Structures are given as structure tokens and as C-alpha cells.
Amino acid sequence: MTLSPPRRTMAPARAAALALLATSALSVITFNPAPAYAQGAVTYDIAAGSLSGVLNQFARQSHVELIYDAPLTQGIASNGLKGSYGAVEGLSRILSGTGLTYRQTGANTFTLERAPAADARTVQLGPVQVEGAAQGAADSAMARPDAVPGIKGYVATRGAGATKTDTPLIEVPASISVVTHDQIVDQDAQSVSQALRYTPGIVAEQRGINEDSLEYLYTRGFQARSFLDGLAIPFSGFNVATRDAYLIDRVESVRGPVSVVYGQTPPGGLVNIVSKQPTTQPLHEVFFETGSYGRARGGFDLGGALNGSGTLSYRLTAVGMTTGTQTAYVRQKRIAVAPAITWKPDDRTSLTVIGNYQKDPEAGAFNYVPAVGTVLPGKVAIPRSLNTGDPGYDRYRKEEESIAYRFEHSFSDALRFRQNFRYLHNSQTIHHVGDGSSYDTTGTALTRIAYNNFGTVDAVTLDNQLSADFATGPLRHKMVVGADFQNTQFDHHLYYSRLDGLNPANLVIAAPVYFQPVPEPNFLLGSSTRERTQQAGIYAQDQVSLGQLTVVGGLRQDWAGTHSLSYKDGSVTDQNSHALTGRIGAVYRITPWLAPYVSFSTSFQPQAGNTDTGAPLKPTKGKQVEAGIKIQPGGGKSFVTLAAYDLRQTNVTVSNSLYTGSVTQTGEVRSRGVEAEAHAWLTARLQLIGSYTHDEVKNTSATANILGKAPAGIPQDMAALWLSWDLPEGTLPGLKLSAGGRYVGGSYGNPTNTFRVPSYTLADLGVQYELGRAVPRLSGVLLGVNVSNLFDRTYVTCTDLTYCTFGQGRQVLASLKYRW
Structure with missing residues (x-):
């Protein structure tokens, strides 16, 4: 008898390669499918090919065990499987017309055999479970062919x-x-x-x-x-x-x-x-959207096979936008395009190349307001539309392009190699008047300075992964070992104010005057540098299952280095660091839908600079203990997570009193809280999203002015609820109504916690209607209206006394889409 994926012993060369990468020797390894509980409907995109190849892909994706004699499938072709099906229905469709049938011999186990001679052209169908949760989407003409x-x-x-x-x-x-x-x-x-x-x-x-x-x-x-x-x-x-x-x-x-x-x-x-990925199924969509502040946004999303065999497929997505904003004289403009192509010569090999280009010639607001006059009382109230800069001088633009590829090859049904690569270039220009503005002596006008920032980033990222599914006795493993590399060069100049003290004119809040002469800043900040950062790492992770218990453990070693040239004084700084990080966690599935878990994990981040003694700063380190429970009832119709955590970051830099700018690494920040989240189909047509967060963040080791204080801008409590209802066929088919509410609790407005920013609650609405349900010749046309911040609530966020921003007021957007 043969399992699908079939039982086989790893070839000596492959065993040696895996042993080297995993830094452990395994003498004999037998491959088995990972244990899984029966899931609900799964969306498949399995291309036509040999029956054994299609069955192997089906077994991996549906997490069922197929038992059959290998000669049983030899010389038989399959049309593949595309669409959303339960395990029984999916297997039945694959076997239809092959002369084979199956017997269910376990909860997730099926044995294949020849169909009775009198009925060799058919397959005996087992009970088919229709997932009600998918009904709302399945009976819709708008269901997408790129489902995941x-x-x-x-x-x-x-x-x-x-x-x-x-x-x-x-x-x-x-x-x-x-x-x-x-x-x-x-x-x-x-x-x-x-x-x-x-x-x-x-x-x-x-x-x-x-x-x-x-x-x-x-x-x-x-x-x-x-x-x-x-x-x-x-x-x-x-x-x-x-x-x-x-x-x-x-x-x-x-x-x-x-x-x-x-x-x-x-x-x-x-x-x-x-990113949106290529698909072999035809996908065509165009849209246009308009709404608040004269918004005009449109684009298209196209995809499908490029040849008859489906070995080449593509995706081409593009969007353009121009709009005003709630800030006076500030606009946003954007054009973006993302082409992608996949070559899949066989069931075991694929190469996907993805490009991205996005240009924002007007990137919107770079606009701060002070806390006084917004969340704190002042002589004048600052209106939400106030532009603290000058439209005759301000510029904020960005441009980014990248090219990436993802290569995958399966040496067998259980041993796979992946390589991800991307090159990215990013540039931005910021000219702004009023960054961090404060009041003049009258308390009714803002003093301002000019600020210029020019920066470019070039980054190369590479990640190699080798993964294997295998068994050692009763233990089943899903192991991944890898090596990755990052090289980033950041080149930027920052100018602030002028050496001669000339600054832009003050801005009177009640009667702002714009398009005034702005002296160009010429004071180069010391943070202007050309900085190259490199990181290399090797890692190994194993997900080990024994019955209902799954243990996930991993280790990683990193080496990071930074070479920095100061544009201010020409000085060069080289800094190197390394770190070992790890994770260990366990999940126990008490039932197929209930699983408590516990984990311990660590992290690190390199830092630039030196301590008081001249020693290079060590990387900050993080460590966390987390415990929770996951609930997945109804065969995938809902998913609920409850989590409690204690997270600490050490080696945080803190100021020292030895001299101005001196630092030590004695700081610690603690984050402790609980999170709850639910995504669920409450009925066949009613969906829910709910979340709650309670997070207490404090500086547990720091200088006296912030010791025991919370970081600015981090609310302690947040909650959200969203409901979406597809109206049934008997009322108004094709109409979907959605509504939600978001609560963001109060937070401290500065690091020393001398003032608080009030909480706020916002309401959102959404309506979509498929016109083809009422007028068949308009099939594929979708109308949509979305309103965020329905009641136009004014709210402010702050990270310091002079660095506050208004939130987005009410925004109404109407869209028209056509899919075919």
C-alpha cells in the first residue's frame, strides 16, 4: 500500500543536505502527511496533470490521508480541481471518470480502489457537506476566481x-x-x-x-x-x-x-x-471611485492564463488617484502599477516575478499642530482644516519601484525549496514649513521654521528556505531551515532653519496668510548620513506533532553591520553586532476546534551609536511569554483567539547625566495585556469581526522623568465591531449592508505623561449592490458606497506637545466596478 503523499525513504544525498542545513543527523526518515482534523470547504487551484500528482496536491491542501497501490493510478490523467469543496466532494470530483472509487477508513483517511466493473466510468459519492458559510459568496456572480x-x-x-x-x-x-x-x-x-x-x-x-x-x-x-x-x-x-x-x-x-x-x-x-498573485482563472475588473474632497480614483485588475496549458499565468493591477484633503491647500496624487507573471512548467516547479511601481507626486499631508488649541485649551482653537505650512513652499513627494521573484521547487511530495528575492528603490522629498510649531508670545500665532529632507533607499533582500515534512517514529515534523541576507543603503540630507536666524513669518491661526517668501534652510543636521546596513542570518524551525499536541521550536543566529558616513563632519562609524534568538511554543487541540497554547519568544534590533564608555550600543532585545486559546468551530466558519502576554524590551538607551547626549543601556520597557479577536459567519449570510485590546506599556527602567510612564500615543484600551449582511434571495438579492464601530481609548500625549489625549469612537458604513441581480444585462456591475467616521467626529493624536495630528473626518466614497 502507498500513502499520498506516498511513504518513501529519503535518498542519501537529500538526507545529507537536510542534515547539514538542520545541523542534525537523521539516519532514516519516513515521510508522512501531517495530522489534521477535517476542515470545511477549501478553495483549490490544482492544474490538470497525472492523477497521482493531482491526488498528492489534494492530500496536502485538504489534510487528508489517501491510501492506494501506486500502480492503481499509473497512466491515468486528471483534469485537476478548481473551486471550493469539502474533502469528500473534492475527492469525488477528482476520481470521477477515472474508474476509481474510495472508502473512508478513518476520520481523515480514504482508501482508493477500483470501481465495480459494471460502473467503472463513475465514482461512488460519499456524503457531501455543503458549507452554509460560503453560500453568500458562492451564489454571487461577484465571487472571485483568485480565492485563497x-x-x-x-x-x-x-x-x-x-x-x-x-x-x-x-x-x-x-x-x-x-x-x-x-x-x-x-x-x-x-x-x-x-x-x-x-x-x-x-x-x-x-x-x-x-x-x-x-x-x-x-x-x-x-x-x-x-x-x-x-x-x-x-x-x-x-x-x-x-x-x-x-x-x-x-x-x-x-x-x-x-x-x-x-x-x-x-x-x-x-x-x-x-500582493495580488497571478491566477490561471480569468479575472477582469475595472473600477472608478469618487467622493469627499473631489476624489477621483480608478484602476483595473486583470489576470488569467497566458497559454492553453496554464503553465504561464499573469496578474496586472493598476490604480490612479487625485484628491483634495481635509487640510487646506493639500492634495494627494498617485499612480501605481503591479505586473506579475508565474511560470509553472510542472506540478513541482514554479517561478513568480512581481514588479511594483508607485509614484506620489503629491503625497498628502505632512502637517503637525500643537497640543495647545487642539487637546489642551489655548487662546484660539485650531480648526481641523488648518495648514500650518505654506502651500507656496511645501512639497511632499515619493516614488518607489521594486522587482521581486519567488522560486519554488518540490524535490518530492515532502521536500521543498523556496527562494524569495527583491530589489527596491525608494526616494522622497519633503519641503515643509511649520514642523513642530509652537506659539509666539501672543498665544494666537505659530512660530515656524523651514525643514527640508531628501532621502533615497536601495535595498536587496534574499531568503532561502528548505522545508521538509517527515516522521521519526510517532513524531511528525514540519521543518524549515534557511539563510537570508539584507543589504540596505540609506542616503539622506536634512536641513533645518538657517544659520543667519531668518525664518518664515509667523502664522496667525484666525487669519492665516499663505504664499509668503520662505528663506531656504541651510543648517545641515548631524543626522545627515550615507548609511549601509547589512544583515545575514541562518535559522531552523521545527513544528513537531504527536497526536493532538504540536510543539514549535526554532533558533536563529544573526550578524549585522552598519557603515555610516556623516555628511556633517565627514566622520565614519562602523558598528557590528550579532544575536541568537529563539522561540518555543506548544498547542494542544483538546477537540478539533479548541486549542490552548503557550509560547516563549525573543527578538533583537541593532542600534547605532556608542555608550558613555565609547562601547558600541548593543542590540535591544525583546522577550515575551504568551498564553492563549484558539477556537475554530463550524469547520472553518469562524475563528476566535484569546491571548494574554508579558513582553519586555531591554538594552533600551537612556540619557545619562555625565554630559549632554550621553547614554547608557539600562532601560527597559514592559508591555503587558490581553487581546481578543473573532472572525465568524454567524449565519450563511451574516459575518462578524470583533476585537478588543488592553495593553499596559510602561518604562520600567529609565531616567526619572519617564520612569513608570507610558510611551506617548499608545492607548490602553481599543475595541472594534463590524457586521456584514448579504440580504437573502427572497428580499433584495445582491445587496450587502455593512456597519462597524471603532473605539480608541485615551493615551498620554508626550513621553513625560503631563497631558492626556481623549478617547474617541467612530462609526463606519458600507453598502454594495450587484446590479445584475435586478437587470441581467448588467451582470458583473457592482455599486458601492462607504462612509468612514459617519458622525464626523473630530479627534486628535499626539506624540508630543508640538507633534499632534487631526484624524480623518467624515469621508464618503462611491464606487462603480465591472467584473467579467
């Missing part, structure tokens, strides 16, 4: 963000959220920050309207690192990448330290943005 396995509507049950392996989320001992494509569309998110508004543990818009161009995401009290398709996005100065939400498929938030597989990352976690 493990995702139905707002509910995701699988992901690779935490482990770099495609794993059921219920088996990962970490807190993970997935913002699905359906959620992005239904909420009409315009940016990654907006897509994360309903996600726990994430402060998505700490900088208010600036988040449209500067995505400063904070998770569990620390700034999060952003990744694109599993590779780090450089974050250098104000060279912050911002991707239009139309170009992305979904967003993964992995909370807690993840350095073990990603290298230098903050202890709070990461955000992984997943």
Missing part, C-alpha cells in the same frame, strides 16, 4: 506569516490576525493602515491623517516592522513605503517577537502585506 485556500469571507484559518510554512492557524502558538481581501473590499480600505483598523493589538493610525503617507504602525506598544510577501520593507527616516490597498490581496499581523524566522524585528511583531 483557507480563507472564506472574513475568516482565515491558515497562514504562513508566523512560521514561513502554510499551517493551520489553530496549530500556531502565537496571536495572528488576517485581514482578508473581502474585508479590504467591503470596508473600502485605502491603505494598509486603514485595513488594520479592526485588528487587535494594532495602533493603526497613531499619526492621524499623516498615516495616508507615513504608515507608522504600532503593535503591543512598539513600532511594527512591515514586510511585503515575506521580505522586509526598509524603514529608514521618512522613506516610508505606502502601498495603495488596491494592489494587495490581504494583510497578516503577527504579534510578539518573530526574530527567529525574520531577523531584526521589533518585539511587538510584524505586519506582512501579501
